[in-house]
Amino acid sequence: MDRIDTAYYWQERYNRGDIPWDIGYPSPPLMHYAGQFPTTTRILLPGAGRSHEAIALHRLGYEQVWVCDWAAAPLEYVREQAPDFPAAHLLQQAFFQLEGVFELILEQTFFSALPPRRRPAYAEKMNDLLHPNGRLAGVLFAQPFPHEGPPYGGTAEGYRRLFEGRFNIHQLQLSPHSIAPRRGNELFIELSPRHSS
Numbered sequence: 001m002d003r004i005d006t007a008y009y010w011q012e013r014y015n016r017g018d019i020p021w022d023i024g025y026p027s028p029p030l031m032h033y034a035g036q037f038p039t040t041t042r043i044l045l046p047g048a049g050r051s052h053e054a055i056a057l058h059r060l061g062y063e064q065v066w067v068c069d070w071a072a073a074p075l076e077y078v079r080e081q082a083p084d085f086p087a088a089h090l091l092q093q094a095f096f097q098l099e100g101v102f103e104l105i106l107e108q109t110f111f112s113a114l115p116p117r118r119r120p121a122y123a124e125k126m127n128d129l130l131h132p133n134g135r136l137a138g139v140l141f142a143q144p145f146p147h148e149g150p151p152y153g154g155t156a157e158g159y160r161r162l163f164e165g166r167f168n169i170h171q172l173q174l175s176p177h178s179i180a181p182r183r184g185n186e187l188f189i190e191l192s193p194r195h196s197s
């Protein structure tokens, strides 16, 4: 098993404060997109980390925001920052064991944290978790990295091949809302399950 495919690896990184992916505030591409949805929308952030977006959406009145991460430390951060965030919505568990149905799933640096061999399983699991009219949306790195991951990048063409069998691809282009260090290297994706209208 890859060491990155364990909760222990990620918890250790939080323990060391070695979390360069954490931008420290709600991600503009994710917030911009999620803001179009009603506050009753059932939203999941998988591999959510400190989940600044979940906290921000909660404060905006979104009542059905669910956070999944298998490391304890980032969920503890959410508890500290937002004591009124519903405890039952903080799911400390493995993504591939997750159950439920969500209308919106928000992706940011979770896909790139998985061993690349897991990508077909990621696509399948996302498809299972999505409401028939739901959306998987967020950002993926636009280029491969010249070093061993995580993060693992990719290309628009590779992502298209991965997703097109299972999803309708509504958006797959460079995000205009990326933060400066990621601008030009972040694709915004918006996908819906193939069987939806």
Ligand SMILES: C[S@@+](CC[C@H](N)C(=O)[O-])C[C@H]1O[C@@H](n2cnc3c(N)ncnc32)[C@H](O)[C@@H]1O
Residues within 6 Å of the ligand: 005, 007, 010, 011, 021, 022, 023, 046, 047, 048, 049, 050, 051, 068, 069, 070, 071, 074, 093, 094, 095, 096, 108, 109, 110, 113, 114
């Ligand atoms: C690179 S961090 C990204 C965190 C957050 N999405 C962000 O953008 O700040 C990846 C997160 O995914 C979690 N993770 C990785 N594999 C996981 C899995 N199979 N199940 C649940 N969480 C997982 C890690 O614990 C870590 O918090």
